[in-house]
Amino acid sequence: MLRVGVIGTGMIGQDHIRRMTSVLAGVTVTAVADVNVDTAAAVGSSVGARVHESGESLILDPSVDAVVVCSWGPTHEQYVLASIAAGKPVFCEKPLATTAEACLRIVEAETAHGRRLVQVGYMRRYDTSYRALKAVLDTGQLGAPLMMHCAHRNPSVPGFYEKEMAITDTAVHEIDMVRWMFGEEITAVRVLTPRRSGNGGDLQDPLLLLFEMADGVLVDVETSVNIRYGYDIRGEIVGENGTAALGSLSPVRVRLGGQAADPVPVDWRERFLGAYDVEFQEWIDALRLDGRPVGPSAWDGYAAAVVSDAGVAALRTGERVEVALAEKPKLYDVEVPA
Template identity: 85%
Template sequence: MTSVLAGVQVVAVADVDLEIAGSVAGPLGASVHKSGEALIADSSVDAVVVCSWGPTHEQYVLAAIAAGKPVFCEKPLATTQEACLRILEAEVAHGSRLVQVGYMRRYDASYRALKAVLRSGELGAPLMMHCAHRNASVPGFYEKEMAITDTAVHEIDMVRWMFGEEITAVRVLRPRRSANGGDLQDPLLLLFEMENGALVDVETSVNIRYGYDIRGEIVGENGTAALGSLSPVQVRVAGRTSDPVPTDWRERFLTAYDVEFQEWIDSLRTAGRPIGPSAWDGYAAAVVSDAGVAALRSGERVPVSLTDRPKLYAPEVPA
């Protein structure tokens, strides 16, 4: 962060493995803390980044809110919607936004360009969106429900942001199972119903072997718009044309992560608070994910039921 981003300095590090924490902190001249709570309480820390494993997110985000310090939390905001609600309640009681959640699709140049076309009105009203989230492979601890809670959750947040409205119901279809997926039900096809009646389908294929491939196309009344080419270069050789496919998420989205952090830093310096994905966005994604898991288990259409949206999270600009 110190070498890539401007306007910020890493002053403290905490990790369950103190040796790893020390190896990171040493070259930066940062202090090492034995716990996240101790780091948050450090008077030299102005803002906090939480990138520990999911079940610890709630305790660290709540500690940061209690300390009145801005906190960037990698997704998920918390592992249950009940925990997300506790974070909402704490932030609302604080009275101003402190939390930003790491949904980095919003910071990708291709997705931003796609949203700009949609907002221009050139396509007319959006009717459908087709998405694909494909991984070459996933690790052995990956479980079937993670296709929704860990993979498709990126599309869950992205389509809410893209359309500027909530998802109201979810269905999950099970195509013929790929032999590459082992015991996983892979691929899956998710169908989201949006507030205005638009439909969004999301294909998750997490053992498709050929590479990391993220796709998105909006179908409007007057035309369509899609994410651009997977690669900035097209190769023609030996009688064939090829577009290299990214090998993993880092190759495809690394720049978006840098933009996300820089804009978070800039918002704290200029506005005094985060303006990116909010605790409400983290909560809504958790509720939709839970509905998706229920739909996967039951095979039925599952409605999405959100609590009333607090005024603190009212949109600040047209979506």
């Protein structure tokens, strides 16, 4: 049984605790910590977990085999580095850290340790539809991939959402997904600003991002974060011989009153609920097998941060911005893709 400690008992932390205590197999939650001690105490008591006053204390708890970090983004670096120092596997919700420099420090620490310990929470890789799309691509039946069209649409976003977040918080999922989908790095980014939606107030929304992949594939990503009708994720690959796209938004099609409709998910939790379950079960299984994760790595978290920074620069300048990555350590050369 894998004994897990969870740092951060807010919405996503509580959801992962629910997942590990009532849905998944081979895992138990033995410890929790949160800056809000009362919340941590309530969550901990509900699952019989020990409550720690700090994330560092939780990491050093001998009853914790592996750590899940769901705390505020700026704290991720310290908890991931502390987990590496303790030699404990750590699952970190995105972002791996809030700057590319901090992500690189994590990469360097893990490389010095000499064994993979870190997995980053990019759940698109575990979604049934995305996996089916990649399976079609990998057969070669489409021929060489040429382009991919993506859309990431939200009904609304909170008031603190800023235009850069359309890249760093929203499109970052597509950034990781296309690197995994094509097995290539993104080498340059452009950002176009269409006519502004009246639903977003002063926010520049939508945006159109254009990624250049190392093999010449072009990927466009539309981010529309105040589109009102629902949470809508789309993706289509254009190959030499044909195309392949993500399936329907809903497993059910309703015909009623002279209309046919596919219900649209209301938010990311509804759309990717199954992906989160698969993501965590595979993480648990990998750690129980040989103690190391095989999903999105610290390098993937670092690369996503560098591409995001390039996207923000492209948004601000209107220019094409090249992506400059550090040399990839050999530790990450052989990875088992999710």
